Amino acid sequence: MTALLDTPPASPAPPKRGRALQIAAAVALVAALVFGVLWLTTLTSAQRSLAEQRDDVLVAARQAAISLNTLDFHDVDGGLDRWEQTSTGAVLEEFRTNRAQYAQFVGESKRTTTATVSDAAVSELNEQAGIARVLVGVDVQVTPDGQQPITTRQRLQLEMTHTDDGWKVSRLAPVRAPGATG
Template structure:
């Protein structure tokens, strides 16, 4: 009968232990990566990021308008909205056009910060708060700069997340 010789070389033994450990770590890493990729919290985080990007862009669009590019600006407003807000913008478009053409103003908005305040992925509803710096330039005079916080409600549509409501966030101490 043949006997299997056991090696007493410590380098071979160490190499075997390291190989087994590396294989175990690779297996554990693969399982962990698979679980992370199929975790509902990862999908939720991705949706939250989509909501924030759409909300910030829509709020910026709604606070940017140039009398020289009026059609493009008002189209941007309509493209950013859905529901009652969209309907109000479409129905009031003629009045907005007249006001801006008479005032000959240019308003530009820059997003300073934004946050998702609520997200119901199943219902397709979300809320955002966006801090903006809006600069309004009249034909004569210096630009007026104002910083504000806006609260927006978003609804998921077939074209992505759109603003369904927009208003000023309360400022200051409201405690009585």
Template sequence: MALAVAAVCCAAWAGWSWYGAAHDDSLGYATTRDKVLAAGEQSVQNLNTLDHRRLSSGLEAWEESTTGALRGQLKKGRGQFEKQIRAAKTVTSAKILSSAVAELDERAGKAGVLVAVRTTVSAPKEKPATKQTRMRGELTRTADGWKLSALEQVPVGYTAPDSADSADPADRD
């Protein structure tokens, strides 16, 4: 009898734990965070990859990865950029080295990611050039999922200014 009671108690505890985990708000937040990270990585990779032989599809991937003002800038400069890439005959490829979600506001539909990327540029009759950069991207939730709405390079060695360092020296005593 004691064994049956213990089994029922264990089953009840396991069921309650499973139900609690399945309905925990942090699970939904973690899922959204994973979606933001995947979208951010893919978008940064898309915007750092372009082959002059498949230029139209590459630039379409750029536009599909972006929204808002960033997408508008890409569309506006597309014609001139196409001419430059066709003339240079370059092939640029990117590999994501690491990434992280820096901020996520589910209610506002905004997120920020930090991405380290290795970019290789190949041009005819030249040795491929490779560089590593860190980028900060802002993403916005759209009807089609999370899209980049801003992207900038983060300088190596960048640190946020210390509030004490930026204060007026006359105020320090």
């Protein structure tokens, strides 16, 4: 009888319900980790895509502002070709419709304009619609034939539209200083 008292009692087997709960908790933890990582990857990927689109439109807008403000009366057709290559929609149609008048004006004015972009910023970007608005500061050096150059400063708002050939100007307008008239 003493031998029965000296033996420790056998531990009861863990209940099946407790084990199932532990397994379910482990599965839920793994699923939460997996879905969390997937969500974070998707989030950062979308932000990266937006940043890349913003950079692409900014580069295109800067180049468009230069192309649209640089003309040489010695190569009028080359300059007007660049105007057309940089534009789309109504802007492209206007350039095509009025090309002969623009060519005549530039040829008769006997001047060369050379543009540089001093600053540019994307103010709006709608990836789904493929439209962006970019504010651009442009310095244009105007050199009449045989005279000293004069630098003018312009601020433009370009609406850029994404086409199969990249971002192109679909609207453009000067940006006036607050309180300016005219």
